[in-house]
Amino acid sequence: MDYISTRGSAPALGFEDVTLAGLASDGGLYLPSQWPQFSPDMIRALAGLSYVETAVRVMAPFVAGSLSEDELRDLCAAAYGRFSHDAVTPLVQLDHRHWLLELFHGPTLAFKDVALQLLGQLFERFLSRRDDHLTIVGATSGDTGSAAIDAVAGREKIDIFMLHPDGRVSDVQRRQMTTVLAPNVYNIAIDGSFDDAQALVKRMFNDPDFSARFNLSAVNSINWARLMAQVVYYFYAAVRLGAPERPVAFSVPTGNFGDVFAGYVAAQMGLPVAKLVVATNVNDILHRALSQGDYSQGQVVPTATPSMDIQVSSNFERLLFDAGGRDGLALAEQMRGFEASKAMRLTNAQREGAAHIFTSARIDPDSMTMAMRWAYDAAGQVIDPHSAIGLAAARDLALDPAIPVVTLATAHAAKFRDAVERATGTRPPLPARVGDLFAREESFAKLPATFEAVTAYVAERATPRS
Numbered sequence: 001m002d003y004i005s006t007r008g009s010a011p012a013l014g015f016e017d018v019t020l021a022g023l024a025s026d027g028g029l030y031l032p033s034q035w036p037q038f039s040p041d042m043i044r045a046l047a048g049l050s051y052v053e054t055a056v057r058v059m060a061p062f063v064a065g066s067l068s069e070d071e072l073r074d075l076c077a078a079a080y081g082r083f084s085h086d087a088v089t090p091l092v093q094l095d096h097r098h099w100l101l102e103l104f105h106g107p108t109l110a111f112k113d114v115a116l117q118l119l120g121q122l123f124e125r126f127l128s129r130r131d132d133h134l135t136i137v138g139a140t141s142g143d144t145g146s147a148a149i150d151a152v153a154g155r156e157k158i159d160i161f162m163l164h165p166d167g168r169v170s171d172v173q174r175r176q177m178t179t180v181l182a183p184n185v186y187n188i189a190i191d192g193s194f195d196d197a198q199a200l201v202k203r204m205f206n207d208p209d210f211s212a213r214f215n216l217s218a219v220n221s222i223n224w225a226r227l228m229a230q231v232v233y234y235f236y237a238a239v240r241l242g243a244p245e246r247p248v249a250f251s252v253p254t255g256n257f258g259d260v261f262a263g264y265v266a267a268q269m270g271l272p273v274a275k276l277v278v279a280t281n282v283n284d285i286l287h288r289a290l291s292q293g294d295y296s297q298g299q300v301v302p303t304a305t306p307s308m309d310i311q312v313s314s315n316f317e318r319l320l321f322d323a324g325g326r327d328g329l330a331l332a333e334q335m336r337g338f339e340a341s342k343a344m345r346l347t348n349a350q351r352e353g354a355a356h357i358f359t360s361a362r363i364d365p366d367s368m369t370m371a372m373r374w375a376y377d378a379a380g381q382v383i384d385p386h387s388a389i390g391l392a393a394a395r396d397l398a399l400d401p402a403i404p405v406v407t408l409a410t411a412h413a414a415k416f417r418d419a420v421e422r423a424t425g426t427r428p429p430l431p432a433r434v435g436d437l438f439a440r441e442e443s444f445a446k447l448p449a450t451f452e453a454v455t456a457y458v459a460e461r462a463t464p465r466s
């Protein structure tokens, strides 16, 4: 399988190189040169398979040329062996048509573990084949950071530098990152927003000297391997609900557009996905883009769903490229315009390419609270505020009543105990695997959100290429 850049001028690479590179050298994001196709019979044959076997079948075409099926199976077994539920991503029924897909049974209690546990295994396998060392630089609004750190802490050939917005992640989220005291882990709280952190990370990648000197790689969803691993649970859930015979809709609490783009990939591969609901909080750039064609960056408003407090969604570029006809050079021009003016209009082709499968909703704090209460009162489920944004959108939008709607439950309620308690009167206990979190020692640096400060910090600590 070959991968091409959304900006049309980076060289095409195989899966191993794409995984280690993270971002393309022209500033674009990698995507497969074509979507593998699953026929109805191939989808039917997934019925009854374990999560690991489903993962092997769904991902095998994407890793072809870099990993054999047996190698992929070993890595998936190691990655998903650390989940606390046998089904890895179980489905829970809320009423006759609403379901939750619980994605938070991994080590750090958020959906990021599904992809990052595998990515940690992939890095280790690929680095064992070469005499090389990676410097991971990442940005987090709370969950990617802890999942990535858990996945690579203590690995010899990797250093990880994780930037989070100071004071804008929950206490549990921060401590899950800053209490990991492995020598290869560096946490940085920047004086700015998640968008500032993400822009700094992209700038490091786009600095050819810095990027080559430290052999940078990515754990954010700009790295294709992250999205590939997330495609699996769309197949797993849809098959359990009757695919390919019965189509399924998904509602996805959305920030960086990675999770919902994985659903789009599943649909491109042949999974009968009736609709993908992009559910945003009041930081609604994606809702405006999909409903009005207006992708213009607003000021980030801090909310009770901090992981979605994002106004520049990295993976939206992947949709613009694919839905808009895969013209990399034209998209590079469009993205340059956005980077200069912080605003762009979607083309007609991009809007039409998205409209057949995506719909969107902007959920305000009251609707979010009502969804948390409804899940608790109607089905006895304590859900986190991010999942509640997805559920509110799933219930508010006029979707076909004959089609089951699966809301992606992206984080464990215990990560956001204060907001959950405010909405439901119930304070979720910390699960045993993080039970001692508030007794652990923390370590992190505080830096201004400037390129100079962050690169100087990284350069002093990272291992340069020999």
Ligand SMILES: Cc1ncc(COP(=O)(O)O)c(C=O)c1O
Pocket (backbone or CB within 6 Å): 110, 111, 142, 143, 144, 221, 253, 254, 255, 256, 257, 258, 259, 260, 307, 308, 386, 387, 410, 411
């Ligand atoms: C709990 C939670 N829900 C939803 C999201 C949004 O997912 P995405 O950025 O893939 O759109 C995030 C962060 O990414 C998250 O941490």
Ligand SMILES: N[C@@H](CCOP(=O)(O)O)C(=O)O
Pocket (backbone or CB within 6 Å): 139, 140, 141, 142, 143, 144, 145, 219, 220, 221, 222, 255, 256, 258, 307, 308, 314
């Ligand atoms: N909500 C995310 C933001 C980063 O998203 P990613 O999926 O691109 O890593 C987080 O938890 O950090």
